[in-house]
Amino acid sequence: MKRSGSELLKSINLRPFVESLIAILVGFIIGAIVLIAFGYNPFEAYYWLFHGALGSTYGIASTLKYATPIMLTALTFAIGTRTGIFNIGAESSFYFGAIAAVIFTNIWDNMVFGLVMGMLFGALWALPPAVLKVYRGVHEVISTIMLNWIGWFFVLWLIIGPYANPNDPNKTIRIPVDARLPEIGYGLSIAIVIAIVAAVLTYFLLWHTTTGFGMRASGMNQKAARYAGMNPKMAVMLSFLIGGLLSGLGGAMKIMGEGPGYAISQGGANIYGFGFDGIGVALVGRNHPLGIILSAIFFGMLRAGTALMQVRAQVPLEIIKVIQGIIVITVAIPSLYDLVKKALRRGAA
Amino acid sequence: MDAGSVISILITSLMAMVPIVLTSVGAAWSERAGVVSIGYEGVLLMSAFFGAIFAELAGSAVVGLLGGMLVGILLGMLHGALTVYLKGDHVIPGIGINLLAMGVVPFGILAYWGTAGQHQLPQDAQMWHLQTAYGDLSPMVFVTMAIALVTWWVLFKTPLGLRVRSVGENPEAADALGINVEKYRFWSAVYGHALAGLGGAFMSVDWLGLVHKTMSGGRGFIALANMVFSGWNPLVSLIGGWLFGFFDALAAWLAPKHIIPGQFILMLPYIMTLVIVAGIIGKARPPKADGKPYKRE
Numbered sequence: 001m002k003r004s005g006s007e008l009l010k011s012i013n014l015r016p017f018v019e020s021l022i023a024i025l026v027g028f029i030i031g032a033i034v035l036i037a038f039g040y041n042p043f044e045a046y047y048w049l050f051h052g053a054l055g056s057t058y059g060i061a062s063t064l065k066y067a068t069p070i071m072l073t074a075l076t077f078a079i080g081t082r083t084g085i086f087n088i089g090a091e092s093s094f095y096f097g098a099i100a101a102v103i104f105t106n107i108w109d110n111m112v113f114g115l116v117m118g119m120l121f122g123a124l125w126a127l128p129p130a131v132l133k134v135y136r137g138v139h140e141v142i143s144t145i146m147l148n149w150i151g152w153f154f155v156l157w158l159i160i161g162p163y164a165n166p167n168d169p170n171k172t173i174r175i176p177v178d179a180r181l182p183e184i185g186y187g188l189s190i191a192i193v194i195a196i197v198a199a200v201l202t203y204f205l206l207w208h209t210t211t212g213f214g215m216r217a218s219g220m221n222q223k224a225a226r227y228a229g230m231n232p233k234m235a236v237m238l239s240f241l242i243g244g245l246l247s248g249l250g251g252a253m254k255i256m257g258e259g260p261g262y263a264i265s266q267g268g269a270n271i272y273g274f275g276f277d278g279i280g281v282a283l284v285g286r287n288h289p290l291g292i293i294l295s296a297i298f299f300g301m302l303r304a305g306t307a308l309m310q311v312r313a314q315v316p317l318e319i320i321k322v323i324q325g326i327i328v329i330t331v332a333i334p335s336l337y338d339l340v341k342k343a344l345r346r347g348a349a
Numbered sequence: 350m351d352a353g354s355v356i357s358i359l360i361t362s363l364m365a366m367v368p369i370v371l372t373s374v375g376a377a378w379s380e381r382a383g384v385v386s387i388g389y390e391g392v393l394l395m396s397a398f399f400g401a402i403f404a405e406l407a408g409s410a411v412v413g414l415l416g417g418m419l420v421g422i423l424l425g426m427l428h429g430a431l432t433v434y435l436k437g438d439h440v441i442p443g444i445g446i447n448l449l450a451m452g453v454v455p456f457g458i459l460a461y462w463g464t465a466g467q468h469q470l471p472q473d474a475q476m477w478h479l480q481t482a483y484g485d486l487s488p489m490v491f492v493t494m495a496i497a498l499v500t501w502w503v504l505f506k507t508p509l510g511l512r513v514r515s516v517g518e519n520p521e522a523a524d525a526l527g528i529n530v531e532k533y534r535f536w537s538a539v540y541g542h543a544l545a546g547l548g549g550a551f552m553s554v555d556w557l558g559l560v561h562k563t564m565s566g567g568r569g570f571i572a573l574a575n576m577v578f579s580g581w582n583p584l585v586s587l588i589g590g591w592l593f594g595f596f597d598a599l600a601a602w603l604a605p606k607h608i609i610p611g612q613f614i615l616m617l618p619y620i621m622t623l624v625i626v627a628g629i630i631g632k633a634r635p636p637k638a639d640g641k642p643y644k645r646e
Contacts, residue, residue: 335435
């Protein structure tokens with residue numbers, strides 16, 4: 001039986017999308033209040049923010065560039081949530097992906113080899129919390145946060161020590177020319193395409209394969225998962241490993257997808273924070289891979305706009321993290337949609 | 350290692366213990382009532398920042414500590430409103446609070462003091478310390494011990510404590526006995542976050558005398574690990590918290606000696622947390638209704 005157009009439209013649930021939009025709006029409003037409180041002009045700040053992100057081809061390219069790493073770390077968090085775990089470990093898997101790319105492309109200057117090693121090491125670093133969860137019952141929030149710190153100091157040691165660039169003390173050794181990701185234009189590499197493909201593949205895995213069905217079932221109800229033929233332990237392991245792999249890929253592409261001379265900076269500043277930002281991206285994208293594509297582009301836009309906002313409106317770029325935090329807290333309000341609808345109705349009456 | 354270094358590590362470990370123990374004690378109370386929060390890391394960081402502003406404006410460290418507590422109370426009310434009254438998920442608001450802190454604090458340091466990443470507090474905004482030959486000791490160390498003791502006593506030896514534990518263990522039964530589950534849960538969350546706020550302000554106006562954009566350094570999560578390790582018991586968490594403080598102090602003492610690269614020493618508290626939690630967790634039993642929203646039938 002063929003469904004009519006209007007019926008099809010009704011079957012699409014717009015509620016999560018509208019809720020995210022409301023949360024974004026609230027984020028900007030409270031962000032404006034914070035800006036006013038510290039003596040900045042919010043209209044000027046937001047004007048330059050959007051102008052910087054969307055006002056030119058270069059701006060749009062850098063929006064997509066900033067969207068890439070957080071899209072992948074968001075997928076890590078989303079796969080975790082869909083299988084019933086709060087995986088905060090994307091942050092450190094990202095570090096390992098980045099440093100693995102630097103190390104292994106300097107052994108064999110091949111792009112695919114670099115990406116594969118990045119994914120492999122990202123997944124390897126996700127193994128300890130998976131094992132601790134499955135066999136010792138350690139809560140993943142505690143284990144992944146501790147491993148984020150351990151991983152940070154370990155990678156920092158690699159950056160400053162064995163893999164520091166002897167000719168440029170501010171960086172690690174570079175990615176060889178032959179191993180760099182090809183550029184599309186305006187400084188944007190094919191990394192964004194790979195990230196979107198990864199999001200679509202994640203969607204197919206979770207919603208169109210038996211393994212994915214078992215993973216999601218175990219996230220909702222362990223008993224149901226067993227009936228569906230999925231071992232819940234296996235689901236948790238897979239969720240961590242695929243998650244680590246995606247963040248590792250993100251870390252590798254962050255370093256391999258830039259111009260010549262680019263490397264991890266001495267203090268690790270250019271590989272820090274992407275995992276945490278990814279959590280916000282995932283929550284606003286409602287832990288759905290396709291929602292995450294949109295949400296990552298939105299947050300990439302915010303990040304891309306800060307350069308112009310800092311110069312023209314003299315507003316510190318950290319304001320976007322304030323807005324991001326407010327958005328996430330607002331998304332956490334249950335049945336936000338109904339609350340707003342009720343308030344609007346009361347306002348109209 | 351001579352006796353002097355041992356005493357000095359022990360004194361530093363007492364200072365390092367304070368934020369972890371205060372947060373663990375608060376989290377233990379809140380979870381005993383059934384409210385889980387992973388936002389303590391953000392509470393520590395934001396109260397360290399706002400506590401420093403309060404202390405500078407008033408020229409008093411005590412006002413700073415109270416200001417930090419106020420920040421904790423407000424964030425606890427936010428968490429309580431979302432989880433207890435609106436029946437939302439207990440983990441996501443904490444993620445939001447942590448992300449918010451990562452924005453508010455670096456932004457605030459820059460916007461308020463005009464320095465990037467770090468600000469040194471003037472002398473009059475810093476806490477008075479007991480001077481010893483082996484290092485400073487803050488009166489807050491004793492206040493923390495007293496808070497842990499009193500919280501334990503109230504929680505396990507008074508009718509109020511019994512009611513708090515009942516709403517976290519079996520809210521249906523508590524409700525049937527006429528206990529207002531939502532009220533007890535809400536104020537328990539507020540108390541938990543308030544203690545973390547005190548701990549955060551302690552770091553800036555008392556222990557370190559500075560504000561840094563990453564100064565919470567995972568302590569909010571170490572405190573949660575300590576709470577589990579201590580079996581949700583405030584008095585035991587004093588011992589556990591001292592143990593974590595000891596590794597913190599040991600790392601700080603070892604770092605300038607360059608025996609092994611500094612990064613490996615800085616990992617120590619986190620590795621120990623992981624090892625301890627992995628070692629004992631099988632036996633840990635959280636309160637039965639911990640993290641589960643309660644809806645009246």
